[in-house]
Amino acid sequence: MGVSAGLAATGLRPYAHTLSGFAAARACEQLKVDIAGNNLPVRVVVTHGGLSSGHYGPTHHAVDDLAILRTMPNLTIVVPADAAETEQAVLATADLPGPVLIRLGRAATPLVHDTVPEFVPGRAAQLRDGDDVTIVATGPHPVLMALRAHDELATLGISARVLNMHTIKPLDTAALLRAARETAGIVTVEDHLVVGGLGAAVCEVVTQDAPVRVRRIGVPDRFIDRVGDERDLLVAAGVSTERIVAQGLALAEAQRNDRALAERHHASRAGSSSRG
Amino acid sequence: MTSLEERARRVRERVLKMGTNPHGVHVGGSLSLAEILTVLYGEVLRVSPEQPDRPDRDWFVLSKGHASAALYAVLAEHGFLDPAELDTYAQAGSRLAGHPLRKLPGVEFPTGSLGHGLSLGLGVALAARRTGGTSRAFVVLGDGELQEGSVWEAAMSAGHEGLDNLVAIVDRNRLQITGGTEQCVSLEPLPDRWRSFGWAVAEVDGHDIDALRATFAAVPATPGRPTVVIANTVKGKGVRLFEDQKKSHAVQLTPRLHQRALASLNAGRTT
Numbered sequence: 001m002g003v004s005a006g007l008a009a010t011g012l013r014p015y016a017h018t019l020s021g022f023a024a025a026r027a028c029e030q031l032k033v034d035i036a037g038n039n040l041p042v043r044v045v046v047t048h049g050g051l052s053s054g055h056y057g058p059t060h061h062a063v064d065d066l067a068i069l070r071t072m073p074n075l076t077i078v079v080p081a082d083a084a085e086t087e088q089a090v091l092a093t094a095d096l097p098g099p100v101l102i103r104l105g106r107a108a109t110p111l112v113h114d115t116v117p118e119f120v121p122g123r124a125a126q127l128r129d130g131d132d133v134t135i136v137a138t139g140p141h142p143v144l145m146a147l148r149a150h151d152e153l154a155t156l157g158i159s160a161r162v163l164n165m166h167t168i169k170p171l172d173t174a175a176l177l178r179a180a181r182e183t184a185g186i187v188t189v190e191d192h193l194v195v196g197g198l199g200a201a202v203c204e205v206v207t208q209d210a211p212v213r214v215r216r217i218g219v220p221d222r223f224i225d226r227v228g229d230e231r232d233l234l235v236a237a238g239v240s241t242e243r244i245v246a247q248g249l250a251l252a253e254a255q256r257n258d259r260a261l262a263e264r265h266h267a268s269r270a271g272s273s274s275r276g
Numbered sequence: 277m278t279s280l281e282e283r284a285r286r287v288r289e290r291v292l293k294m295g296t297n298p299h300g301v302h303v304g305g306s307l308s309l310a311e312i313l314t315v316l317y318g319e320v321l322r323v324s325p326e327q328p329d330r331p332d333r334d335w336f337v338l339s340k341g342h343a344s345a346a347l348y349a350v351l352a353e354h355g356f357l358d359p360a361e362l363d364t365y366a367q368a369g370s371r372l373a374g375h376p377l378r379k380l381p382g383v384e385f386p387t388g389s390l391g392h393g394l395s396l397g398l399g400v401a402l403a404a405r406r407t408g409g410t411s412r413a414f415v416v417l418g419d420g421e422l423q424e425g426s427v428w429e430a431a432m433s434a435g436h437e438g439l440d441n442l443v444a445i446v447d448r449n450r451l452q453i454t455g456g457t458e459q460c461v462s463l464e465p466l467p468d469r470w471r472s473f474g475w476a477v478a479e480v481d482g483h484d485i486d487a488l489r490a491t492f493a494a495v496p497a498t499p500g501r502p503t504v505v506i507a508n509t510v511k512g513k514g515v516r517l518f519e520d521q522k523k524s525h526a527v528q529l530t531p532r533l534h535q536r537a538l539a540s541l542n543a544g545r546t547t
Contacts, residue, residue, distance in 0.1 A: 022389070055299050055366040057373035059341060059388035225377050228368040
């Protein structure tokens, strides 16, 4: 990382690669001080993000990387959902003036997009329209799970908006505030700890300007010392289509209860004023 | 009593078997360790599966944690693990991850993020000296791993402290994931580098059981100094098609490849 900063300071645009856990944790200070601190155009491309290194064990898992990286001013953080989006993300970030980190997985994952997706750094891609609840996902498995949850919720009469939050920083706050105002609540899904990642970032935005219920789906606050591949580990950690569906239903239900309460409250107020 | 040669052969056989799982195994750097680990566990380390936590034990740290398969095979050989459990290697629900987990009997630290092990051994060795204990720390490092700067911070500190209860063993197979160590970032003159950090250096053929035995019996090589054993090895040793091959770093052994590898291993059988 320090070497990349040196290269970039001379006017070059280096692409540096390592595993995500190593970039965020081991080289944290070099990334913070030397690259982000000097706002240098280094592109750090990391693999093995989240639980994608699966059976390799916790030394290679990177479920805290987004939490660490999000604290670095100037750093653009991108988590593409599939190979097509990765290509677009590399092209779209090539000329950004500051540092960029692109977080990839390890094994191949299915394509999310049938066609070449439009990729604008910092603008969430709305993959499905919907006005009952919003699912905000980042990364290959979470986005795929979100799309499946959308279909299952549709069969249950719930229309779910799906946002692919491929840029974690800068975060698309406008899309999140629209979701907060237009739908019953937000379910976040990530291959990352529930501490400090996408879910936390969404909460930071909506609590300030448009408070709404948020259900965070991610890896619980404990080390994963179980052996398995990425999907096994994610599901065991509670990151699954089923949980997204359950939380989506719960948010819609909570809003119905809120409305019923409000109506009763309104009716009783109307009743008391007519008596008075 | 099984000979150490036969045990080392069995370690290799088990490593190959573990490599048949869908994720494969770090085969090259596991095979290069077979004699080193067999001699350490067979004759050197004061450890026992009955009392894995006894305070006066020696501590073993596999800093090159990706060679976990060799460690698991040796732990099975010495009663820390049921050999049948080796068949679960890297599979869902197993305790045997691609890099060792702390909860496994006989594993002192989870390792796999390279460059951590020597500091851990240094801490253990310092504690033994502070408390007047007899424990020693043995740390196995990969040679590619020596490109991690933290190794040299620990080396400098151990030399300064003169910790002669600390032994580093370098698996000098001259290959790392991306190619030859001397082509990637050269390590030579390696013995001189360790000496200049205050270490006693022993060089040995890492596949010669008698030589390893004699070397480990003689540590500390110099009283008042930590010892590094530079074990010259061959990556993939024992299986012709893997020997000295960069591509043997990590391999998934299909049934056919597994049979070929076993045949090659057994063709070289000396007992």
